Amino acid sequence: MPAAKTPAGPFTPRDFQLVLLRRMADHNPDLVEDARRALGASLTEMREANKRWQAMVRSPRARTALSRYRSVLGAPESVAPRRIGDLDCEAWQWPLPLWPDLRFEVVTGPHHAVWNEWLVRAPDAPGPSLGTLEDLTPWSCTIDEAARAFSPARPLQGSAPTRWGLAFTAPDRRGARHEVVAEFTWGLLQRTRIDG
Structure with missing residues (x-):
């Protein structure tokens, strides 16, 4: 038996x-x-x-996404109001030991529907210095940091759930400008490629 x-x-x-x-x-x-x-x-x-x-x-008996995160990660470190367009949202953040300078963030809309789940820079942690293509190493930055550093950046659909992309122009250390596609998983940079 x-x-x-x-x-x-x-x-x-x-x-x-x-x-x-x-x-x-x-x-x-x-x-x-x-x-x-x-x-x-x-x-x-x-x-x-x-x-x-x-x-x-x-699971057909699955909890709501926010309930699932709370049951796994415990009480959030912070919950802050956020406005996206004309909608009032909340950003829930939890620390994760692997990435002490980041927080796992869940953005919720009305009725606590989860709109986004990703890693973001912790409020008190200094962000990376992003100025050239060479600064974009794996796990060096979050998607919002790259979008701000290399504005204007165009969002791209990811190849799978929890994956996103950005297209932008970035200089290399010699000053030559390149069209870049950056790929992110859970909001954290994974790789870049020169497009074209």
């Missing part, structure tokens, strides 16, 4: 960080490997955390 399957324990902030890393692994496996080791997690644990997260998201 097969042994009964041991029920999984609670889904923790550590598990959630593994979910974020799993989506980033396609672009930066070495950075993800280092971060996974810093969490003391195996590759199997990372895959299992992602599988459990996907099951929670897709």
Whole structure:
């Protein structure tokens, strides 16, 4: 008779960080490997955390997205009003140990519907110095930081959920200007390519 399957324990902030890393692994496996080791997690644990997260998201009895984040990450570090166009929103932020200078932010609209989920710079953390193409290294900046540094930037549809892109012009260190496409996962820069 097969042994009964041991029920999984609670889904923790550590598990959630593994979910974020799993989506980033396609672009930066070495950075993800280092971060996974810093969490003391195996590759199997990372895959299992992602599988459990996907099951929670897709469950017919799924909690609302905001409730899910609160149950996994606990009480937010901050909740601040935000205005987007003519709509009143809220920005909920949680710290994550892997990225101490960032916060995981969930932007909610009316009735706490989740509109956006991504990593942003912590309010008291200095942002990166972004002036040239060479400054755009993996995990160096968030999507809003790149958009501000290389304005005007045009948003691009991502290749998968939690992925976004930006198109903009950036100089290299020699001053030559390039058309750049930057790819972000969970709001964090993953890679850039020169377009054309």
